[in-house]
Amino acid sequence: MADDLAKKGLEVRTALFGEKAAVAGNEYLKQFDEGFATFLNDQLFGGIWGRPGLPTKIRSLITMTALMALGRGPELRLHMRGALNIGVTKEEIKEMIIHISQYSGVPTAVEAIRAFREVTEPRKG
Amino acid sequence: MADDLAKKGLEVRTALFGEKAAVAGNEYLKQFDEGFATFLNDQLFGGIWGRPGLPTKIRSLITMTALMALGRGPELRLHMRGALNIGVTKEEIKEMIIHISQYSGVPTAVEAIRAFREVTEPRKG
Amino acid sequence: MADDLAKKGLEVRTALFGEKAAVAGNEYLKQFDEGFATFLNDQLFGGIWGRPGLPTKIRSLITMTALMALGRGPELRLHMRGALNIGVTKEEIKEMIIHISQYSGVPTAVEAIRAFREVTEPRKG
Amino acid sequence: MADDLAKKGLEVRTALFGEKAAVAGNEYLKQFDEGFATFLNDQLFGGIWGRPGLPTKIRSLITMTALMALGRGPELRLHMRGALNIGVTKEEIKEMIIHISQYSGVPTAVEAIRAFREVTEPRKG
Amino acid sequence: MADDLAKKGLEVRTALFGEKAAVAGNEYLKQFDEGFATFLNDQLFGGIWGRPGLPTKIRSLITMTALMALGRGPELRLHMRGALNIGVTKEEIKEMIIHISQYSGVPTAVEAIRAFREVTEPRKG
Amino acid sequence: MADDLAKKGLEVRTALFGEKAAVAGNEYLKQFDEGFATFLNDQLFGGIWGRPGLPTKIRSLITMTALMALGRGPELRLHMRGALNIGVTKEEIKEMIIHISQYSGVPTAVEAIRAFREVTEPRKG
Numbered sequence: 001m002a003d004d005l006a007k008k009g010l011e012v013r014t015a016l017f018g019e020k021a022a023v024a025g026n027e028y029l030k031q032f033d034e035g036f037a038t039f040l041n042d043q044l045f046g047g048i049w050g051r052p053g054l055p056t057k058i059r060s061l062i063t064m065t066a067l068m069a070l071g072r073g074p075e076l077r078l079h080m081r082g083a084l085n086i087g088v089t090k091e092e093i094k095e096m097i098i099h100i101s102q103y104s105g106v107p108t109a110v111e112a113i114r115a116f117r118e119v120t121e122p123r124k125g
Numbered sequence: 126m127a128d129d130l131a132k133k134g135l136e137v138r139t140a141l142f143g144e145k146a147a148v149a150g151n152e153y154l155k156q157f158d159e160g161f162a163t164f165l166n167d168q169l170f171g172g173i174w175g176r177p178g179l180p181t182k183i184r185s186l187i188t189m190t191a192l193m194a195l196g197r198g199p200e201l202r203l204h205m206r207g208a209l210n211i212g213v214t215k216e217e218i219k220e221m222i223i224h225i226s227q228y229s230g231v232p233t234a235v236e237a238i239r240a241f242r243e244v245t246e247p248r249k250g
Numbered sequence: 251m252a253d254d255l256a257k258k259g260l261e262v263r264t265a266l267f268g269e270k271a272a273v274a275g276n277e278y279l280k281q282f283d284e285g286f287a288t289f290l291n292d293q294l295f296g297g298i299w300g301r302p303g304l305p306t307k308i309r310s311l312i313t314m315t316a317l318m319a320l321g322r323g324p325e326l327r328l329h330m331r332g333a334l335n336i337g338v339t340k341e342e343i344k345e346m347i348i349h350i351s352q353y354s355g356v357p358t359a360v361e362a363i364r365a366f367r368e369v370t371e372p373r374k375g
Numbered sequence: 376m377a378d379d380l381a382k383k384g385l386e387v388r389t390a391l392f393g394e395k396a397a398v399a400g401n402e403y404l405k406q407f408d409e410g411f412a413t414f415l416n417d418q419l420f421g422g423i424w425g426r427p428g429l430p431t432k433i434r435s436l437i438t439m440t441a442l443m444a445l446g447r448g449p450e451l452r453l454h455m456r457g458a459l460n461i462g463v464t465k466e467e468i469k470e471m472i473i474h475i476s477q478y479s480g481v482p483t484a485v486e487a488i489r490a491f492r493e494v495t496e497p498r499k500g
Numbered sequence: 501m502a503d504d505l506a507k508k509g510l511e512v513r514t515a516l517f518g519e520k521a522a523v524a525g526n527e528y529l530k531q532f533d534e535g536f537a538t539f540l541n542d543q544l545f546g547g548i549w550g551r552p553g554l555p556t557k558i559r560s561l562i563t564m565t566a567l568m569a570l571g572r573g574p575e576l577r578l579h580m581r582g583a584l585n586i587g588v589t590k591e592e593i594k595e596m597i598i599h600i601s602q603y604s605g606v607p608t609a610v611e612a613i614r615a616f617r618e619v620t621e622p623r624k625g
Numbered sequence: 626m627a628d629d630l631a632k633k634g635l636e637v638r639t640a641l642f643g644e645k646a647a648v649a650g651n652e653y654l655k656q657f658d659e660g661f662a663t664f665l666n667d668q669l670f671g672g673i674w675g676r677p678g679l680p681t682k683i684r685s686l687i688t689m690t691a692l693m694a695l696g697r698g699p700e701l702r703l704h705m706r707g708a709l710n711i712g713v714t715k716e717e718i719k720e721m722i723i724h725i726s727q728y729s730g731v732p733t734a735v736e737a738i739r740a741f742r743e744v745t746e747p748r749k750g
Contacts, residue, residue: 197357223539
């Protein structure tokens with residue numbers, strides 16, 4: 001069963017962040033601490049994201065909601081990219097930002113809009 | 126258009142909290158400040174909850190998410206009742222709590238479980 | 251100079267909370283820890299509240315603002331009573347609540363309104 | 376009346392941020408979402424900042440207080456610039472930072488001092 | 501290995517909260533959700549509290565620190581009781597509260613003092 | 626006694642941040658406000674860090690805990706450097722991060738890991 005969680009965790013992370021980033025992210029965490037990397041992959045992404053009670057898109061949407069409400073900028077950008085990868089639409093993210101502005105305050109929305117633009121706009125080059 | 130928002134706001138609040146509580150809630154806020162009561166009904170519930178970009182059930186779910194993450198106990202209870210009234214299932218609320226525990230910390234989940242039990246258990250009498 | 255701060259601290263706390271509560275509050279803190287009670291009276295109320303750069307009423311208003319924004323219910327009630335004692339008006343507190351609702355979220359305003367009503371309404375009995 | 380709020384909102388934003396930044400800020404928000412840009416201009420800056428119950432300087436001071444207490448760095452910088460534009464003095468901002476350090480913790484003051492220096496010091500060049 | 505974590509988790513929870521409360525707490529969580537109860541016992545108390553890198557007393561002290569800083573009142577009371585059960589002294593808890601007051605603000609200390617008194621004072625009866 | 630606190634404060638700050646940074650930090654704060662610089666040196670570092678009830682290493686560990694839980698990135702980096710200077714080990718900081726992830730949420734741990742790597746990795750150059 002530990003193997004199932006590990007597999008499921010990698011699967012969820014790959015769907016969200018792409019195969020390359022999923023592997024790199026895990027390596028980064030393993031360099032910090034092997035046990036914590038396993039915990040996050042197996043328990044968080046395998047065990048919790050993998051529960052059947054809510055579809056992954058909804059999990060993605062509520063994850064972004066919590067990250068915006070708590071003002072966790074870098075993680076919010078990461079999960080916005082993840083959300084778009086699994087088919088959450090730009091419109092849905094936008095609506096979430098506007099709705100939650102009234103629950104965690106307009107400044108958290110302004111920060112989320114900044115993140116949204118960085119994530120959705122074509123890079124200049 | 127101000128009339129439309131007022132009507133829509135009352136409609137959303139009635140669906141969430143029931144007619145009696147929707148009216149009483151508005152009266153309570155009007156006693157505090159007429160303008161702020163109008164703002165909350167028209168702009169928040171009419172204007173924002175009423176936007177077409179996300180279904181009301183999803184708005185309810187992300188509202189509870191923000192309230193749990195920010196540790197707003199009384200408001201969380203209110204919106205859990207609202208969620209059940211518009212057809213969000215107990216299972217969905219439960220899944221949200223478990224999922225978000227990893228984003229805002231286990232103590233916010235323990236508090237949300239307390240709220241969940243108060244809201245879902247038959248009152249002793 | 252330590253004596254000056256002690257005197258000023260007692261003075262500020264008496265103006266805010268009344269003589270009886272100022273003394274009782276200090277006793278309560280001294281039972282917890284003598285040094286911390288002295289720190290709060292001398293440094294916080296004497297040293298910081300006593301600085302000339304902002305009038306006490308403005309200090310009271312920004313204190314309530316921080317307490318509301320951070321969701322510190324019991325302390326907010328205490329400082330609302332203090333504010334009214336030194337001449338901050340109900341209207342000013344009300345305006346602060348409505349204004350800050352957009353910066354820390356509507357749920358913090360709902361909690362502050364609850365506090366406001368408890369503090370300003372004549373007790374039933 | 377919607378027109379009045381729109382006009383008042385632009386007026387308040389112009390006083391705070393200057394005409395150029397007020398217009399640019401609105402454009403930026405409109406590109407994100409037309410409705411939300413209107414909400415912020417009309418309801419927040421026109422409707423709430425425009426209420427007569429508190430002078431604009433006090434509104435500016437309590438806005439900075441909430442932003443500091445909640446650790447909203449970029450917005451704090453923006454509103455510090457706004458505060459100086461409408462005549463809040465450096466001394467008053469400084470006093471607010473020192474006072475609030477005891478309510479939201481010294482680290483929020485250290486961050487606010489960083490913002491204060493960026494906003495008040497002549498740019499090197 | 502899952503069995504080891506389960507056993508370790510129960511052991512840690514029993515040391516902290518006593519056998520009766522450890523079992524009752526688990527039952528309460530299982531009624532909410534079997535999988536989440538297992539997660540908390542096995543992963544949080546068995547897997548994380550059971551890691552060798554920090555002694556349990558230090559884990560208890562930093563847990564109380566986080567709970568105080570984040571304003572999680574009921575959980576703080578629970579872990580204060582747990583701390584005293586495993587030999588953290590009243591003096592150490594007191595020092596933590598005074599120290600952290602400067603990092604999360606005096607109001608979080610006032611709330612923690614309230615919790616401290618409830619937990620350490622002989623009940624009236 | 627004020628002199629004792631001043632001396633003790635400088636001593637604590639020197640142990641944590643090194644003599645050069647301790648002096649520079651004080652100068653920086655004095656340029657902001659003389660009185661607040663004195664308050665932080667004498668009362669916070671001299672008076673509170675200097676209390677005998679907890680060893681400095683434990684004070685350092687709980688300070689980092691609060692900074693991580695509250696998401697205060699720059700201050701967390703500063704105190705991680707301080708912790709290593711007074712003999713807190715990398716392993717202990719790592720354990721604190723992993724432990725607290727369950728109390729303030731995984732995103733605060735991810736941010737703390739970022740800080741940990743910046744502070745502990747040899748600079749490229």
